[in-house]
Amino acid sequence: MPEAWRDGGFGLYVHWPFCQAKCPYCDFNSHVVASIDQARWASAFESEIDRVAAMTPDRVLNSVFFGGGTPSLMDVNTVERILNRVRKSWRLANDIEITLEANPTSIEAGRFAGYHAAGVNRVSIGVQALNDPDLKALGRLHSAKEALSAVELARSTFDRVSFDLIYARQDQTAEQWLAELNHALSFDPDHLSLYQLTIEEGTAFGDRFKRGLLRGLPNEDLGADMWDITQATCEEAGLSAYEVSNHAKKGEESKHNLIYWRSGDWAGIGPGAHGRLTLNGLRHETVSVKSPGLWIEQVETGAIAKIPPHALSASEVTDERVLMGLRMAEGIELPERWIADKFSEINYLVDLGHLSVMGSRLTVTPGGRPVLNAVIAHLLGS
Numbered sequence: 030m031p032e033a034w035r036d037g038g039f040g041l042y043v044h045w046p047f048c049q050a051k052c053p054y055c056d057f058n059s060h061v062v063a064s065i066d067q068a069r070w071a072s073a074f075e076s077e078i079d080r081v082a083a084m085t086p087d088r089v090l091n092s093v094f095f096g097g098g099t100p101s102l103m104d105v106n107t108v109e110r111i112l113n114r115v116r117k118s119w120r121l122a123n124d125i126e127i128t129l130e131a132n133p134t135s136i137e138a139g140r141f142a143g144y145h146a147a148g149v150n151r152v153s154i155g156v157q158a159l160n161d162p163d164l165k166a167l168g169r170l171h172s173a174k175e176a177l178s179a180v181e182l183a184r185s186t187f188d189r190v191s192f193d194l195i196y197a198r199q200d201q202t203a204e205q206w207l208a209e210l211n212h213a214l215s216f217d218p219d220h221l222s223l224y225q226l227t228i229e230e231g232t233a234f235g236d237r238f239k240r241g242l243l244r245g246l247p248n249e250d251l252g253a254d255m256w257d258i259t260q261a262t263c264e265e266a267g268l269s270a271y272e273v274s275n276h277a278k279k280g281e282e283s284k285h286n287l288i289y290w291r292s293g294d295w296a297g298i299g300p301g302a303h304g305r306l307t308l309n310g311l312r313h314e315t316v317s318v319k320s321p322g323l324w325i326e327q328v329e330t331g332a333i334a335k336i337p338p339h340a341l342s343a344s345e346v347t348d349e350r351v352l353m354g355l356r357m358a359e360g361i362e363l364p365e366r367w368i369a370d371k372f373s374e375i376n377y378l379v380d381l382g383h384l385s386v387m388g389s390r391l392t393v394t395p396g397g398r399p400v401l402n403a404v405i406a407h408l409l410g411s
Contacts, residue, residue: 037293039085039119040092040285043074043111044299045100046321049132049170060098060321067103071110073328077298078111080334082118084308085296090119092126092285095149101131105143112148126151126189126284133179134171141186151189153222153283154179159209163198180216189281191220196255197247198226203254207262214266219281223259224274225252256399273356273401290353292346300324305349306338312346313338348409351391355405360385360392374408 046060093115095108112127128151129144131137141152156176158164164173171179176192183190194213196206213221226246247255260270268276272290275283288295297304297315301324304315315338318324327333341349347367354361368375368389375391378384383397383404397404 037291038091038284038288039088039293040094040288040295041078041081041090041115042285042295042297042299042302042304043093043095043100044297044302044317045095045097045103046300047102048097048099049102049134050168062321065102067107070325071107073325074107074111074298075114076328077333078114078118081296081298081304081306085119085294085306088119088294089122090115090125091122091293092288093128094285095129097130099132099137100129101137101140101144105140105147108144108149109147116148124284128153128283128285130155131179131183132169132171133176138175138179138182141182145186150187151191151283152183152187154183154190154192156180156192156213157195158198159194159212163201166199167195177216180218184216189219191222191277191283192218193222193224195224195226196259197252199244199246201247201255203251203258206255207258210259210262214262214268218268220275220277220283221263221268222275223263225256253399260395260398269358270398271358273398287357290357292350292353304338308338311340313340315339351408352405355391355393355401355408358392360390362390365389371408374410378404378407 047065048061050061093112095103095111100108108129115121127149129149130153131141132155144152154176155169156179157167157169159173159176161172164171164176180190180192192213194209196210210223263270263276267278269279270276271282272286275286277283285295287293293305294307294312295304296306297317300317300321301319302315302317306313306315317333318327324333327336347363350361350363368386368391375384375386378397379386381397383394383400385392385394393401393404
């Protein structure tokens, strides 16, 4: 399936690695620095767009996603320069989606009009919680009032707005989560990303957890109850779970994320950015160095162009399709040979009620979605 990207689409991911503060639960490639030379960074991104565009001529670009870090710390002029270079580098789809992740502090929300004028047509706001004590515990720098004000401002500025919430937080009850989720839904959102708090290695929360200092986390039963509440409440509000953690009204799904999940191609630029590019009939993985200082040095000296992309084997391509595609409610089409080779593993999961098979299409059932990682691990033999 080397040409699957033709169905999945083609996108550009731009990683802005800087934050005002490091959230204790975050394991993303983000850095806190005293000052940022925005003009220098804009030039570096322009250079990388030129380099990758030369590798991917005659493509139609379906999406651009500014992720981080905190992209809403980017100057409007930085975003404008990047998007102007994008327009010169690829043909743009008529319905191109250009998303920017934003934090809801008043300073960052103040840039919304400028981002919109530059070409951004969708924002994803990191709200995370709707009460101040929990926001503080999560290391967030905004208040609940600021968050909701930012959502309202975004809705008056952009055609499409999404926001994130984290549940299964410390000392949170199922009743509290239901009330909070209903509060969020009262804003009639088109798209919500709802993540269960996970404790990751290498984070401040991970360190506290190891030392027994992260108290009040929900047990497995309470976590499962919160999952069920999330699915039922969002479904009733017309925001189906089109992916395991993402809920949207019909037609409001994130086009960029669907490129990932449908095995499309995307160029990843910026420190730590990953990409998948089909070149000369083979699917390749691209990975950038995580250090912002080293990355920008590699760009400016031309050293980044000498780092060859890694060609993925046919089995690696299929494994990735399973890993990403089964996250979607629509499931995935897989080669009949693969289905036959995995006959016993598939039947076992079907008997458990975790997997549905229709011809060569595999879909994780509602009962299997809470244990998705285990389902995928069983299928891939890991």
